[in-house]
Amino acid sequence: MTRPTQALIDRQALRNNLTLAERSKRGHCMPIVKANAYGHGVDIVCSALEHAPAFGVASVNEALELRTLGFKQPVLLMEGTFTPDEIELAETNDFWLMVENHNQKDQILRAKLKHPIRVWLGLDTGMHRLGFDTLEIKQVYQDLLNSGQIDRLTVLATHFACANDLSNDMTNRQIECFDKTSREIELTTGHILQQSLANSAAILGWENSLRDWQRPGYMLYGNSPFCDERSSETLRPVMTLESKIISLRTILAGDTVGYDAIWKAERKSQIATISIGYGDGYPRHAKNGTPVMIRGQRCPLVGRVSMDMITVDVTDCAFVQLGDTAILWGPELPVNEVAQYCETNGYELLSGISFRIPRVAKN
Template sequence: MFRPTYARIDLDAVLHNYRQAVALAPNSQTLAVIKADAYGHGALAVAKKLAGHAPAFAVACIDEALALRNAGIHTPILLLEGFYDPKEIPIAAQHGFWMMIHDEAQLDILSKIRLDKPLHCWLKLDTGMHRLGTAVSRLPQMLQRLAEIDSIAPDPVLATHFACSEELQKDMTTRQIADFYAGAKCTGLPLSLANSAAVYLHEASHAQWNRPGIMLYGSTPLPGKSPAQLGLRAAMQLYSQIFALRELKPGETVGYGARWTARRPSRIATLAIGYADGYPRLTDSSTQVYLHGRYAPVVGTVSMDMLAVDVTDVPEAKLGDQVELWGEKVLVSDVAAAAHTIGYELLTKVTLRVPRHYIGQD
């Protein structure tokens, strides 16, 4: 690969962050969420690193799970969105995948299928997210139906998902926890509530299974808190290189739409990265990169393959310099905020054109 743009993935940081999740809830089992190619970090590499540490993984769908199984990952894998097609069910049972069940229509399908080995299920309850899940009031009927289906293993895990667990000023999470426990307390079944934010903020949600995701990759799940404040280490550092430099006079502009105008004699560096690599096109003037121990602002409109940086205050900047777009010095959450989105989106949108260079592989 000749283009000087790449993502450095620190797998030791992923393991460190996983251990932080475990330490915060030592009485829970901590399932590692590695959906969406481990939030852009590489699901297989992350799974190999966490195998033997995490008792289970979670992905969105069976395609993601099969890719891991076919690559030699034998850890149990939960399918968070369940199945879309009945043909998936025997495949899931064959490979020992755990299936999330979220409505009675799925039970109708399961009741008509005979399996060679029982399917381990999780049952999702809707406590206010109103996306997936059955109403808490329907839990007794759902459990009765599950018990009547021979192909389903006994003792399903009961789960729910929080709508705003990172926002302490809202009481919705407290209400969701209370509603969930009110419905599940008499079942004696294992429970799962906590996502990354709840691992930090809602100890009452620490049950038999926690499901951290974004924190495993060192991006903060809590607004106003940096990864370092939460004991996390950034797992992805996104780098590119200066491949052009030019001097601008006051009044000259940069990029499509001439959105940025030089107010002083300025030195502009062009980097070999753009929105086709996953860097957000619509950022504001607060977006920065890091080089030579200093921050420099992104200027003008981000192009498909390039972006411009004002390095006037970094006089030592030169052709071939490596520049951090996000990682340890530039938080992905800060870049996301400037683009009016969230770090989750930026991490998962780093495209395949950007090679991943792994460190910490066992």
């Protein structure tokens, strides 16, 4: 007998969502599988998407894990290298390097390489987190070209700050800045670079950003990246996080539930205890009232989230029984809806699911 808490991963849904990302037929889609594939289990996700032309991760450790698991595609390190030794690792393992600051560029210039490596040049078009600015990037590219250390197929990349808000014109300004800089690089160096701008929100909402490489993350996992849930009807949520009712009791009006007694029953109530808690990544700050799906019905979380358990008011849920399945999020209960009760977004909830939760491939 094992603890009945698991994350079911729907591989068909993943493939469906990748097909949606590829729908425009422009360029290639590189699934972003950092942070254990947004919490879904990188092995299950990459094997479901085995025909993807490349994968994107945050660090060399994540990229090496893909190689250990047997995946052969090129892997883009989206933050580039942290130390010089990673450049040789990238060369031997066919990792592509994002180059986004002078330190990283200088390390590539100094590296002892047997053959040129592929780089993605990060351009800061306004997010001001990573990337070279528009004035310096031409020289950076020229220096890399002159060194002979990079191959001829360089990708110019940027990242959007507000693509999830379709009324925010910042995305258009970032695209304009990108296009202008790209033209200038071509004029100065005589080389045409490939281009990559779009994350999930841009793929779904900013067609003018679609170029040689799209970088879908969140949408692959079936959740809308938009504030207003647009497009979520065609995306299919991939993860069902579920557990079971392990205890049921009736309490009286005035009784309290859980640590610090923060919730008090206003009527005679039935309380279900479910085996999941903040030690599993279910957020401790989930508010009272956060929905939990039992027998197809949204039942409110009551009392503090403990490390291994939560308590739910099931008074209004007919026929509830010990052993019933409780769904924390999944196709019937969007993770974005749960996130609203936790003052965060679905990205944080999914990627925060701990190693303790078995990821089980469904199909």
